[in-house]
Amino acid sequence: MTTKQDVADYINSHIESVLDDTEIAHLQSRVDPYLAQALIKIVGDVGRLIEIRDNLSRNETNRK
Numbered sequence: 001m002t003t004k005q006d007v008a009d010y011i012n013s014h015i016e017s018v019l020d021d022t023e024i025a026h027l028q029s030r031v032d033p034y035l036a037q038a039l040i041k042i043v044g045d046v047g048r049l050i051e052i053r054d055n056l057s058r059n060e061t062n063r064k
Contacts, residue, residue: 028052
């Protein structure tokens with residue numbers, strides 16, 4: 001049986017070879033931090049999703 005950690009490990013090990021820098025930048029600009037949090041609950045700790053989720057705290061503390 002495949003676990004969330006297995007899925008996250010697979011994505012983490014293959015994302016750089018499947019997506020180029022432009023596609024990764026597009027992904028990071030389009031995915032909302034709240035969506036990233038929901039996806040992390042589904043697929044596990046994917047590095048790119050964690051980076052996007054962590055931008056939420058930066059955005060919240062930088063509000064005027």
